Amino acid sequence: MKKKLGGEKKEEGKMKTRYVIAPIVILAVLALAAFSTPAMALGCLEDIKTGNCTDCGGFLNGTITNGSVRVLENSTGPCNQNWTITLPPGEVVVAYVHWHRWGACPNTTVTAEFWNGNGYYQSVGFPYFNYNCTAQRAWNNESRGVWWSGYSPRQGNHHYYWRVNATPGTNIFRATGCYNTPGQHCDDRWFVAVINNTTTANITHSGVWWHNYGYKRINQTPYSTWFYNATIGPVSDHNYTLWVAQSHYGGGTIDIYLNNCHLGTFSAPSGTFPFSLKQYNVPNTCIGTYGSQNATWDLSNKNYFYGYFATLAEKAVLNLPDLVVEDIMFPEVMNPGTGYTIEARIKNQGNASSGLFNVSLEVDGSPYGKVTGVGPLSAGANTTVSFTGVSLSGGCHSFTVVADCDNDVYEGAPGETNNARTEYYQVGNIIVVHNNNQLTSHPDFINRGGIYYLENKTITNCVGCGITIENTTLPVVIQNCTVHDCNYEQRNSGWNQYKAGICLRNVSNVAIGGYRNTIVNNTNAGMRVQNSTHVDIMDNYISNNTKYGIYVYPDNLVKPPYPEYVKYINITNNTVIRNQEGIDLAEAFNCTVSGNTVRDNTKYGVYVCGNYSCIYNNTIANNNVYGMNLFNASHNIIFWNDFIDNNKTNPQYPEHQAYDMWKYQSGLNPHNHWNSTVSDFVYKHDGTPDPPNDYPNVSYMGNYWDNGTCGDTNNNGICDSAYKIDGATAPNDYYSLKYSWRNTYKLMCGNVDASRDVDGGDYTKLCEHVGHGDPLDSNWAGDVDCIGGIDGGDYTKLSEYVGHGGCLHCCYCDGSCC
Structure with missing residues (x-):
């Protein structure tokens, strides 16, 4: 039940990173939401620490007996609406309200109000510091404070905390001031209360507790563990409860650990900015007997998230069933x-x-x-x-x-x-096949001459792959199917993000396409091809999948050199649009990517982290970042592609349309070729006849770049200057094309009418030329025996070739049939 089709790529800037905080707790903040740019030095954050500063608060701990720790979340309404919080009987030792909002309120005091169960009223105002760090640090204390990210517009995220005089019964909180201003909004509210000596029916915790809160930027390289790290008091053999509050991890995955014990995993789709409060049971075996505890937020697949507080409390032992x-x-x-x-x-x-x-x-x-x-x-x-x-x-x-x-x-x-x-x-009619035996007996596959066809199906699966095929070697064809809206339901515990519309693993001899499949609106990937060989993906429409259009990868991703587990994947004539990444080859070998339209993806058009693949005749356009990214990739050939309007908004290299980077093996030349590797590539381009003396255009062939500067003094369709490719390897396309590849084509020997095929039309035209002197579209193509001039010998040789096959030998060939 519910198989997992594993792994994710980890590219540069996306390596899995651990954030360790001791002893319990603050998460920290990374860069802001999408489209934010730094406006100042992170709003005094460098001076806000937890536990080891005497004037800023940030950490509280203590003990309770037969009590309860309540950690609550409210994200259903705006912050300026009343939030009713009901607490059980007992002594409220400490209570905090935390809330998150976006944007500053210039020259305005942000206020908050609280009414406790006894009717006591409190209010607090957070003054506008004009982002003066000295004033803000002096004002923050254990009772109240605000930290901000320092990003534009309006100084970005703000985190407020306020210690309130909560009591048993009905308490009410609301935050006011500036929230109805356009561009200002409150996204979530949290409440933490520690209660001593409650009634028997409400006892949940008894023993030590901690509450740690704050705000800190953490980059990919983790900070050292410099947060509060003192002895925490008695450590029993009881279980504990851990709560963590965080946001903005959309597209990433967070694993929560305590003292290296894995407690749980959560994630959210790319393009979202989720807020959450997570609660975990901590077995007593995870509690360090030395006194200090280390909490870890292990983030992967994304380079930032925000965190606000975390709380740990010792569970009560009630000798009851649960x-x-x-x-x-x-x-x-x-x-x-x-x-x-x-x-x-x-x-x-x-x-x-x-x-x-x-x-x-x-x-x-x-x-x-x-x-x-x-x-x-x-x-x-x-x-x-x-x-x-x-x-x-x-x-x-x-x-x-x-x-x-x-x-x-x-x-x-x-x-x-x-x-x-x-x-x-x-x-519903989802498809699952685990081996050849299941394939041959599956009622939805039709056996035609030993090939198993799955066709004319409409498939969706809210919690996984629409089509799963693994561990098969028999020929399979999937055609004329619609696979849509798979894996979108993420509320299941342990939701597996590594799913797709179509999931292949450990297969060979599978063709997806022929008659067009439509693969759209799937969460994570339209198609996953894992640890497989000899797979053809052709003539499909693949659109609006949240991460990958097509993702090809092994079971385990490693640093170079790569093992050759994934190879001979042919991706041809597909339309791959409006995904995050269009086509992704991760540690794949000897693949062909040809004739595809890859456009309007929010990140890369084509990503390659593998070797010996050939990528040609593609139209790669309007992708938000690079049209093509080669990362730790070697010996790949990229030519006759159109790169149009990619990477228009990259602040560092605006409008550079491709990237080639080699890491981990310093000094090793990656040897990618941004042009064809055959020098005598005979071709023709629109509007240009054979050059004088009827010599054909002969050259290496690169790619067409719509933003390149292309002078062509000899009118051969090859730009006089190279096109710069971004990346530390400093590659270039030395044979960039003046015209789109669609207007440039390889001329075949014998193709005297320049129709791109050698057939009876060429034989007839050559016959008329030899007999009556009628002109040819290419005299070079007519000299099929390469002895100089065109005569009856060429006519006879072409006639035999069209009628019976064989070889033609025009000049400027490589010595083989051409």
Whole structure:
């Protein structure tokens, strides 16, 4: 069930990076949202540290007995609307409100208000410092403060914190001032409260707790662990709870660790700016006995995120059962109108045995089934329950399983809030094949002469790949299918971002296309080809996928030299538009990329991190960054491509349309060729007859660059000066084309009518020329025996070639048939 088709490319600037903070907690801030540019030196952030400064606050800790730590989030409404916060009985030791907003309020005081459960009113004003660092540092303290990113416009992100006098009962918070101004907005609110000696039903934590908050820019190279790092007090063998708050990680993946224990992973699609609060159970084995604790935010696939605070608290030991749904297990494929069995694994993660209890299933929010008399479960034990005969209509459905749905087992406050688990799953005609045996028996594949055709299907899968084929060697053709809107539902625990519309892994002899497939609107990739060989991708329309149009890669990405696991992938005559990256060859060998239209992608048109591929006859246009990026790539040949209007907004190299960079092996020449590698390339270009004396145009051939400066003094269609390619290897296209490759074509020996094919028309035209002197479009092509002049011998040789095949030998060939 639910296979994972692994790995992601890690290019320069995108290597996986760990952010380590000790002892618990502050995340830190990286660069701002898209389109932001630095306006000043990060709004005093360098002087805001947590825990080791006496005048700025940032860290609190202590102990509670039979209490509760409540960490809440509200992102449903604007900050100037009332947020009602209900706290249980007990002594509120400390409470903080945190909120995030974009943009400054020039000459305006940003205010906030708070009413506690006793009716006590508080307000605070955050003055406009005109971004004077000295004034801001003097004003920030343990009670309140603001940090900003220092980006334009309006100084970018602002993080506010305020210690409030919260009490048990109903508390209300709102932030006011400037939020209705155009360009100013509040995006999320968080609340943290530590409560001592609450009632038995509300006890969740007892022992030590920490709350650490702040704001710090972190680049790809992690900062040293200089945050608060003192002894944290008694360390018990109890479990803990960790909360972290962060934002702006769209397109990236964050793994959370505590003392090198992996607690969880979360991510979001590219182009989004999510805000979140995440909560994790921390086993006692992850708590360091030496006193200090290290929390790590491990970010990959993106170079920044924002963080605001994190909190750690020791769980109370109540000697109660605690029933949770560990997983919901689905059949690999569920078709509409067919009965299936859905299973759920129930665990008692508490410290005491449970009695009997019931487990329910809801589908799309409505009751669907119930299993009664489950258990009893001893502490640490688990059991699996089954819901049979689940028959649904096609579409993406939500499935919620609730353990102890009738509250037969008392679990205490925390145990009563974690009984439910919701996952989403597709009911519909998705395709899954794991080996040759499954392929030959699959009802959706048609065997025609030993080739297995999948055709005329419309496929979507909200939680994974629309088509999955792996571990096959038999010939497969996928044609005239529409694969759309796959993998968009990300609310499942452990959502796998490495999915696509079509997912191939460990396959050979697969053709995707022939009759056009439409592959659109998929989350992450339109098509993934993993660890495979001899795959043809042709004549497809691939558009609006959130990351890759076509992604080719091995199981494991490494630094050079690359093992040759992925090779002979042919990508021809596709339209690949409006993705993040159009075509991506990661550690792939001997591939062909030809005849494609790759345009309007938000990053690269074509990305190559591999060797010995041939890329020609493509139109690469209007991609936001480089039209083509060769990174740690060698011995690739790039010629006869049109580069048009790529990289128009790059602030460092505006309008340079290609990039070639070699790293990790200093001094090794990557040997990429930005032109053909055959010097006697005979060609013709529009509007230019054979040169004087009927010698053909003969040269290496490069690419057409619409922004290149092209003088052509000898009228051979090759620019007199080279076109500069960006990158440390300082490559050039020394034979850049004056005209589009579509107006320049290789002339074949015998092709006397310059029609690009040698056929009976050429034989007839040469016959008329020899017999009556009628002109040829290319005299060079008519001298098929290369003995000088055109006579009956050439006519006879061309006649035999057209009728029976063989070889023609025009001058300026390489000595073989040409």
